[in-house]
Amino acid sequence: MSNMNKAVVIGAGIAGLITARMLSEYYQEVYIVERDELPTAPANRQGTPQSFHPHRVLPRGHMILERYFPGYTNDLLDHGAQASYAEETKLVNRFGTFVSRPPFLSASSSRALLEWVLRRRVQNIQHVHFLTNTEVTGLISSEDRQTITGIYTKKRNEKKQEGMLTADMVIDTAGRSSKVIKWLTSLGHTVPDPEVLKVSLGYSTQYYKIPPQAREQWRSVISEAQPAKGISTGMLLRIENNIALTLLFSAGGEHYPPTKPDEFQAELKYLNASEIAKTVSHLEPLQGPRGYRTPESVRQHFEKMETWPSGLLVLGDAFCNFDPIYGQGMTVAAIEAETVGNCLEEQKRNPQPYFERHVLHQMQEAIDPAWWLSSIADLRWKGVEHVGPPLKGITFVQKYIDLFTKKAMELAANGNSRFYLTQTLMTSLVLPPSKFFNAEILTMILDDNGSPEEKKLRAELGVQDPKLFQQRIDELIPSFDAAFDERLKDFLMSLKQQ
Ligand SMILES: Cc1cc2nc3c(=O)[nH]c(=O)nc-3n(C[C@H](O)[C@H](O)[C@H](O)COP(=O)(O)OP(=O)(O)OC[C@H]3O[C@@H](n4cnc5c(N)ncnc54)[C@H](O)[C@@H]3O)c2cc1C
Structure with a gap:
């Protein structure tokens, strides 16, 4: 920690952007290296295939985003996001129905708009530099392999130029496709088996245009699942520019939400909230339904490793990823970035050895409730299995x-x-x-x-x-x-x- 010159963040997803913003308070130069060419307007991109699906920010994530990006909610609203605090949400489950409004200022948008708003803020920080169209291919280490001193890169163009970037700190936020385990292993570190929730989950999302006559009385609907009866979760949400998204979700692998329009429409009728099927029958279908499936959620336990190199941290989906239906992923990434920031602050006042290992422990503690709550909820689905230290209660x-x-x-x-x-x-x-x-x-x-x-x-x-x-x-x-x-x-x- 004696030298706070340069930090490198791998990946410009949500975790990467919050991390780069947080690091900008501590490092003279921050480089954010992203394999995609980043769009100049809000748009989905290849490196984040999940962007097509609804992305909600939980209140804890919202608080942290407002801390690092003050006024980001207003930026979203200025770019057409839906003021969700101003509209009703109807919740339906097997016990009944009730209608409420979020008790704080919030904005509902596509993931692409949220990412673009945050990215523009980070791009405006003078000492944060974006290297796009550049894939990180490995970690540079000291001779004894106990310190990470930078990254190897390869341009994603025809010439595929290879390069190197040295750094005092490398933070991998490359998401579910992170190669950090492979890189650590090739440096001779033994990585323990992660904790795994074998969840076999499926999403299917359809976009619609909300016609003018339906905009005034619009309300979002959340239809909770009934796993014992095999009833899916359903959501109807409004994002920017009067676009509505309908989502179907189920877990356990026995049934995946359909991606054929007529089957998707038919399944909407079986939800606990019959209102969703009725409402969308008056909307103009746009893109979708498009599916997303994943067999597992994975929580790494790097803090248990005998050796962990200094100069390296991992956070976001690369560290722990979640069943997305509970909307935790971006909030947990924000909690982790904030945890790293708190540790850097502590380290500045009172420098201690084994900083990175301390951070890994702190991040585990910080994400524990999220992992426990979503795992317990998913274990209601037949076929879902938890592999790792037993979850209590x-x-x-x-x-x-x-x-x-x-x-x-x-x-x-x-x-x-x-x-x-x-x-x-x-x-x-x-x-x-x-x-x-x-x-x-x-x-x-x-x-x-x-x-x-x-x-x-x-x-x-x-x-x-x-x-x-x-x-x-x-x-x-x-x-x-x-x-x-x-x-x-x-x-x-x-x-x-x-
Ligand atoms: C279907 C679905 C729905 C979701 N819904 C929600 C929701 O409602 N709310 C919520 O909070 N979360 C949700 N999530 C989770 C959320 O997408 C992630 O938790 C969140 O984006 C944090 O991810 P990340 O930044 O770690 O990874 P990502 O957002 O996946 O970003 C990783 C970035 O790293 C880049 N990259 C990867 N490898 C390299 C490399 N070698 N070199 C350079 N760049 C690289 C990628 O191109 C990408 O830009 C959802 C996820 C899914 C799958």
Whole structure:
């Protein structure tokens, strides 16, 4: 850390852009090396095939993006993004229906517009340089292979010129197609098996134009899945320029959402929310349906390696990728970049050896709740399997959420959505799970009405005396409190004041 001259970021996806912006506060020069030619206007590109599909920013990600890119939400709105806080969202699940509005300023856009808005901000930082059309092909290391000192590159043109770029820090944000494991292995490091969620998930997305007469009364719809019955998740969202996106999702590999228009339309009718099929029948179909499938979500555990070279970090999808249906990927990338920033700040004040290993540990702690929550949700689908250190509390948590959701939906339908908001803030990674799974809430949801959901939860709990509830919850569920910091309290206060 003595020399903070030059940092290199591999990949100009969402993780790469946030990382480059964060690094610009600490390094004299930051290079962001991207294999694609980057479009000058919002457009999908080859290197990020997921961009076709809806990309939502969770409230925690929104907070971090506003920290590094103040006013980015207004930039999005200025470029036609939908002011989603100004429109209703209807949530439908097996317990009922309720309609709400996001309690803070937010904008719904395509991934291409979000990336373009953030990229323009980074391109305007004088000491951040973009090398596009340039593929990173390897890591340069010191002779003892314990320090990464740069990258090898190859131009993606006919001449395919090869090059080198030295750096004091290289951060790989190359996404799911990252080659970092291969590069580390070729340098003689032994990389442990990652934690894997064998999820076999499928997406299918269709675009529509919303005609003028449908724009005023428009509302988004989220139709939650019912994995036990094989019912898919469905979403109907509006993005910039009055484009609507419909998404179908399922996991487990038994069924993948169709990509033929008539089959896609037919499956919409089986969702918990029949409104989606009805609404889209009045819209003008544009592109799609287009599918996306992936067999697994992968969480690397580099912190467990015996040797980790200094001068190298990995974050974003290359470090840990998620089932996208919970909208966590970009938010987790933001959390990781912020974690690196906090560690650089600490390091500046109080330099310590093994900086990179410390960062890897901190990032693991920071992403733990996201991995746990989405894995537990996916394990409801038949055929999904978790490979790695056992996840704690799976069946208790699934039953707790069922009972909670039932109660929260009843209350929300009667005008009290505060209870439901607690759950939303947890799944948005703003509230730690301990604010949701605790004796106080458990006592509220176990009200002796003898429903099947209540009996199942009591059986999992195994204690009757409410005085023992907290102790039992602490045994069943890990504490994730270290993943949340004080700044989140300010965000919560701002919600309470609204
Ligand atoms: C279908 C789908 C829907 C999703 N929906 C959401 C959502 O709603 N909300 C959400 O938060 N997240 C969502 N995600 C996840 C989200 O796309 C990622 O988590 C997020 O973009 C962070 O990714 P990244 O920057 O690490 O990788 P990417 O965005 O994939 O970017 C990687 C970049 O690295 C470049 N690259 C790769 N290899 C090299 C190389 N060797 N040299 C140079 N450049 C290289 C690529 O061209 C690319 O630009 C979704 C994902 C999928 C698959």
